[in-house]
Amino acid sequence: MKKHKYHVGRINLEYLCIGCGACVPVCPVNVVRMEHRKGQYFPVVDEKTCIDCGKCIKICPGLAISVNGLAESFWPENRFDSYIGRFKKTYIGHATDSEIRFNSASGGVATAIVCHALKERIIEGAILTRMSERNPLRTKSFIARNDKEVLGAQTSKYCPTSPVAGLKEIKQTGDREKFAFVGLPCQIHGVRKLQSLEKWAREKIILTVGLFCGHGVTSFGMDFLLKKFAKGRYDVSRLQYRGRGWPGGIRVTSKNGEEFNIAHDEYWPLYYAPYFFTPYRCLTCHDLTSELADISLGDAWLKEVQEKDKIGTSIIITRSKLAEGILHNMADAGETSLQEIPFEKVIESQRGGLERKKFGTGSRSKFFGFLFKPVPEYTQKFQSSLWGCMGALFVFFNAMLSRLNTGQGLLRFIPQRLLKKYRVFIFKFSKK
Numbered sequence: 001m002k003k004h005k006y007h008v009g010r011i012n013l014e015y016l017c018i019g020c021g022a023c024v025p026v027c028p029v030n031v032v033r034m035e036h037r038k039g040q041y042f043p044v045v046d047e048k049t050c051i052d053c054g055k056c057i058k059i060c061p062g063l064a065i066s067v068n069g070l071a072e073s074f075w076p077e078n079r080f081d082s083y084i085g086r087f088k089k090t091y092i093g094h095a096t097d098s099e100i101r102f103n104s105a106s107g108g109v110a111t112a113i114v115c116h117a118l119k120e121r122i123i124e125g126a127i128l129t130r131m132s133e134r135n136p137l138r139t140k141s142f143i144a145r146n147d148k149e150v151l152g153a154q155t156s157k158y159c160p161t162s163p164v165a166g167l168k169e170i171k172q173t174g175d176r177e178k179f180a181f182v183g184l185p186c187q188i189h190g191v192r193k194l195q196s197l198e199k200w201a202r203e204k205i206i207l208t209v210g211l212f213c214g215h216g217v218t219s220f221g222m223d224f225l226l227k228k229f230a231k232g233r234y235d236v237s238r239l240q241y242r243g244r245g246w247p248g249g250i251r252v253t254s255k256n257g258e259e260f261n262i263a264h265d266e267y268w269p270l271y272y273a274p275y276f277f278t279p280y281r282c283l284t285c286h287d288l289t290s291e292l293a294d295i296s297l298g299d300a301w302l303k304e305v306q307e308k309d310k311i312g313t314s315i316i317i318t319r320s321k322l323a324e325g326i327l328h329n330m331a332d333a334g335e336t337s338l339q340e341i342p343f344e345k346v347i348e349s350q351r352g353g354l355e356r357k358k359f360g361t362g363s364r365s366k367f368f369g370f371l372f373k374p375v376p377e378y379t380q381k382f383q384s385s386l387w388g389c390m391g392a393l394f395v396f397f398n399a400m401l402s403r404l405n406t407g408q409g410l411l412r413f414i415p416q417r418l419l420k421k422y423r424v425f426i427f428k429f430s431k432k
Contacts, residue, residue, distance in 0.1 A: 008032065008056040009045035012374045015280045016062045017042055018216075020183075021141075021165025022190030023056035026198060032056060034162045036138065039218035039403065040279055041162040059197050061189035062281055064377035067291050070192055074292070075319055083347050083354045084317060085291030088324055090346045091316040092300055093331075093338040098311075105156040105242040106299040107314030109336060110182055110209050113295065114150050116330050117180055123207060124173075126180040127166045128153035136239045137222060141166035143179070155243040158217045158250075158272065160279075164190040170204055180207040184216070185287040192292045207322060210290020212298025212315070214273070214353045220402060221277035225250065228412045229262050246312035247299065270419045274426045275395045276402040276411065283395060284368065284375050286361040286382065288353050289346075295323035301349045315349050355431035363388025363432060364395060371396075391429025398426070 008023045009032075019041035023032045031046040043056070057063065071078075071086040078086035095101045095108030104111050117123045125143040130153040132140040141163035144150045163183045170179055181191050188210045195201040222239070230252060237255045242248030242264070250262040271277065290296040296317040305313050316338075318324045331338040347354060362382030365375045367389045401407035 006057055007045050007050055007052065007054070008043045008060055009047070011057075011060075011063065013042045014038070015368070015373050016060075016376065018062040018186040018190070018281050018285075019160055019162050019279070020061060020187045020190035021162035022059050022061065022167075022194050024162075024165035025168040025171055025201075026055045026059050026194055028053060028055065030168075034165050036160065036219070039160070039220040039277075041160045055197065059190070059193040061186060061193050062376060065189045065193070066379040067189070067287055069379055070196075071291055071319075078319060079343075081343055081347070083358060084289045084296075084343065085287075086319060087343065088318045088320070090341055090343045091318070091327070091338050092302075092305075092313060092341050092345070093316055093336050094311070094313050095336055096334055100151070100154070101312050102245060103151075103243045104154050104312060105248065106246060106297070107312040108154075109314040109316060110211065110297050111150060111154050112330060112336055113209060113326060114144070114180055114182065115147050116333075116335055117207060117326060118146065118150070120329070122178070122326065123180045124177040125170075126150065126182060127163050127170065128182050129157055129161045129163050131157070131239050136236045137219070143169060155248070156211075156241045158241050158268075159219055159222055160216065161187070163187055164194065167191070167194065167201065167205070171200055173204070177204065178206045179204055180209060181205050182209040182211070184211055184213045185290040185292075186213075186216075186281075186285060188290050188293045189287070207326075208293045208295075210293025210296040212289055212296065212350065212353075214288060214356070215275065215278045215282035215285070217272055218277050218279055218403070220408065221272060224271065224277065224402070224408050224411065225262055225267055226252070227408070229266070230260060245310055248312075269423060270416055271411070274419070274423045275398040275430070278395075278399045278402075280373075280396075280399060281376075283364045283392075283399065284361055286357050286378070286380070288350060288357045289317060291319075294318075294320040295327065298350065302345065315346050317343075317346060352427060352431070356427070359383075359431045360388060360391065360395075364392040364430075367392035367396065385432045387429055388432030391426065391432055394426055395430050 034041045035044045095112035100108040125145045129141045132138045139161045235255045238253040240251045247264045300313040330336045362384040366384040
């Protein structure tokens with residue numbers, strides 16, 4: 001067998017690893033596992049038993065990904081837009097089940113899709129992510145096989161996750177069993193690269209549901225919020241991000257039953273959106289709308305929706321025939337509301353985030369080059385600018401500062417009015 005110089009344990013994990021876990025199921029000798037450290041999930045390789053086959057490097061989406069190339073090979077007949085990739089149609093809608101809609105992050109369409117696919121026997125299970133019962137501040141990916149298990153994984157997870165590692169369990173299931181996968185853009189990248197190399201992954205994962213993502217959040221983010229808003233209490237028995245209406249906050253329940261909430265506007269716009277507590281690899285990602293997923297879902301940040309909706313509505317992008325069929329079958333069965341909209345409305349709903357992804361990636365990658373830090377290999381070319389590199393400096397500073405105890409301590413005492421002004425500054429230059 002051909003030897004390779006590197007495996008995933010030897011790359012610069014802080015700047016290249018997205019923590020998706022794709023390296024776990026692809027390993028032919030089962031010597032790769034994910035470990036939580038430095039606020040993220042990183043792979044650990046047993047050096048003694050590694051055979052240096054190089055598969056983990058070959059499928060790593062953190063090292064390299066051709067989003068446009070893969071999308072064109074999947075759906076050559078689809079329309080293309082530089083902001084949202086290849087797509088069939090775009091919609092706005094929500095689950096018609098009031099409990100699913102109210103308790104989900106944005107409209108409940110992801111939950112409704114998985115429940116529908118299970119009911120119609122399109123799939124036998126789905127890889128989902130929930131908060132761990134053993135450690136409520138960490139996540140656990142698992143195979144959901146019924147509605148109860150699907151409902152237990154509702155809402156966003158603004159913390160590290162490694163759901164592609166869960167495909168290792170799917171690898172051992174019956175030959176005819178089919179599954180769905182729900183994850184973020186980078187995790188969908190991992191699934192697609194795994195499918196390009198492994199026949200079992202192509203045959204078993206037949207539906208991918210991608211969630212819009214501006215960037216991830218390290219575990220330091222939740223630690224910070226507990227210190228700032230909960231007086232440092234760590235006796236947490238349950239943690240829920242979003243849900244219970246839209247846009248939803250964070251609900252923390254302590255072991256003695258005491259509950260407190262952190263409103264969305266109190267934490268996301270001030271501390272997460274300006275790239276505090278952001279993994280470095282997220283800073284060089286250009287995919288917000290899960291361009292390689294069969295169906296992509298996100299918040300409907302549209303003025304006309306925000307003025308009326310306090311429960312939740314989803315932006316929906318279909319990219320495959322299977323996704324289109326499932327969505328319309330759900331609408332016909334009364335399981336979801338569905339209204340086709342121009343794709344320009346999707347862009348409008350995510351305008352700021354898309355610009356920071358599509359325009360800012362080039363400058364941030366170039367800035368990392370100035371620091372002699374590795375960046376992912378993309379087939380797409382991204383422009384950079386002097387102003388953009390200045391913005392990249394502040395974005396990188398925010399991500400770095402919030403990793404340090406001194407930085408987190410300083411951040412707790414900065415007045416919110418100053419943070420609001422700083423966010424405007426960051427947003428202005430991070431899309432150059």
